[in-house]
Amino acid sequence: MMMMGETWSQLGSLIATAMFLWAMFDKYFPHHLRSLILSHTKNLTSFVYPYIQIKFPEFTGEYFKRSEAYAAIETYLSSKSSNEAKNLKAVVVKDSNQPVQLSMDENEEVTDEFEGMKKIPPRTQSFSFYPEMEEKRYYKLTFHKSHRETLCGKYINHVLQEGKAITVRNRQRKLCINNPSQNWGGYRSTKWSHVTFEHPASFDTLAMDSKKKEEIINDPIKFSEGKEYYAKIGKAWKRGYLLYGPPGTGKSSMIAAMANYLNYDIYDLELTMVKDNTELRRLLIEMTSRCIIVIEDIDCSLDLTGEEESSSKVILSGLLNFIDGLWSTCGGERIIVFTTNYVDKLDPTLVRRGRMDMHIEMSYCGFDAFKVFAKNYLDVDSHELFETIDDLLKEIDMTLADVAENLTCLKKLIEAIKTAKEEATKKAEEEARLKAEKEEKEKQEATQEDVKVDESLAKDVKENGVDVVKDDKTLGKEVKES
Ligand SMILES: Nc1ncnc2c1ncn2[C@@H]1O[C@H](COP(=O)(O)OP(=O)(O)OP(=O)(O)O)[C@@H](O)[C@H]1O
C-alpha cells in the first residue's frame, strides 16, 4: 500500500512540473519561436517513430453497417495469420478445401510483406486487431512512412482484392434468420444469425410443369446478369416473386433451388419478430448483396385484422418502402420472395404487379411434375403405367409432397392416388351430406319461427280484440283525418 501511495505522489508532482513548464513556454516564448520548436518536436517524433497508422473500423455509417473493407481484411488475414499470430480463432467449414479456417484472435498482430519490402526493419507493415472498451473493433495497419505511397494505394487494394477473392473461393452460402430484438445492443451484436445453407434442392429436382419451369428459371438468371440493364433503365437491381399455392407444393423448395442456382445467401425474415420500421430497416441494411430475402406465409406475418392492425400496417408500409421506395436502392442485387397459401388474403398493395414482378402459382401435381419425380426417384423415363397415372392425376388434386412420399414404386403410387381419390370422394360426400343437413335444419327452424309468430298474433287478437287488418284501416282513417 505504501508503494502505491508513493507512486501516486510522484506522478502528481511530475504532472505539476509538466504543467508549470508548459505554462512558462506558452507565456514567454514568442509565437514564431514556438512554432519553430513545435515543428522540430514533430520532426523529432517522426524520427523516433517513423510509422504511419491507418485504422479500418468494423462498422461504418449511422446504422453501423459492417464495413466491406474490414471483412475483406479479416479474410485476407485469415490466410496470413496462421504462421505468425499466437492467438487464433478456428471455424470449422464443411465441404470446403480448407475444413478448418483460422483467423486472428483479438489483440493479435501479424506482419505482412509486400513487393520485397520485407527487408526493412523492424517490419514492413502490420495489422493489429484491437477491441476497445466500447467494443469498437478495428484493424490497424502500421507501416514505415517511406512506403506511404505504395502502401496507401497498391497494398491496401491488394489486401481488399485478395480478401474478396478468398471469400469467393471459400464461399459458403448462408441461411440467416433475424434474432429476437432483445439480443440487440452494442456494436458487435448482429441482427442476423446464420447457419451454412446446405439445401439439396435444384431446378432439376424441382417437379413442375416443364414450360412453366423454364420461364421461372430464365427470369432470375436474366436478373442476375442484368446489372447494366437495371442501371440503364434507372431501376434498383432487385426482383420480387410471389409464390403461392397449397402446402407441400414446392414453394420453399423453389426458393432453395433459386438460391443454389444463383449462389445467393438466403435471409429468412421473420416479420413477427420485428417490432417496428426502424428495426426492419436495420435488418434490411445489414444484408449482403447477392441474396434472397424470404418472407414465408406473408398472410400470417402481416395480420391486418384485429389488435395487431396498427403495428402490422407500419411494418407493411416499411416493407413496401423497402421494396420500391428509396430504401430499395441500398444493397443491390437482391431477390425478394413472399410465399403464401392464401393469395386472396393478401393486402392488394403488397402484391400489385410491378411490386412483385412475378406471381408464381405452385399447384397440385400434374403429369409433367410426376415425370420429374419418376426420373429422379425411380430413374424411369417412360412406363406403361404412366397413362393410368396421368388419368388419375387429372381427377384428383394431390400435393407434390404426397406424391413424393408414395413414390417407392409406380404401383404403390397408383394405389396411393386411388386411396386419396376414394378419401376425397368420401370427404366430398360427407361435406355434401353435412351441408344438406344444415340447410334442412335451417329450413325447419325458419318454419318453426313462422309458426311462433302466427301463434303470438292469434293470441294478441284473442286477448286485445285487435285485428291487424282493422288496425291498419283505423290507421288509414286517422291519417286521412289529420
Ligand atoms: N415441386 C416440388 N418439387 C420437388 N419436391 C417437392 C415439390 N413440392 C414439394 N416437394 C417435396 O415436398 C416437401 C415439402 O415441400 P415444400 O416445403 O417445398 O412445400 P411448400 O409449398 O413450401 O409448403 P408450405 O406451404 O407448407 O410451406 C419437400 O421437402 C419436397 O420433398
Ligand SMILES: [Mg+2]
Ligand atoms: Mg414452405
